Amino acid sequence: QVQLVESGGGLVQAGGSLRLSCAASGRTFSRYAMGWFRQAPGKEREFVAAISWRGTSTYYADSVKGRFTISRDNAKNTVYLQMNSLKPEDTAVYYCAATNTIAEVTQPRRYNYWGQGTQVTVSS
16 A cells, blocks of 8 residues: 655746655555646646656656656655746646556556645646
8 A cells, every 4th residue: 555645736926836745655665656647627637747666767748848857765755746937737736646567657547546636826
């Protein structure tokens, strides 16, 4: 079992930055690839970024590439999402998730565990 708790969301102006954190419980955190997804009102949950279990491989949605950076600290059981140059269209609830496979990492159905989400609101 892995429990995930996100933090770091909030209200920011367009062009600003936020860093989301996702703290994981359990001793097996380092065995999981981790992902960030987001869901805006009335829209489906969409992939944002993912990182392999050692952190050697990262994956990004085209919409955030060059602006967002995913990283992890296995010693702290934490994964991060640094979000820069935020846009109003980045407004959503952001979720972190854990998967025991790196295959199809962009697909929500591949993830075994989910956090409760943290709201990010970007004003124009």
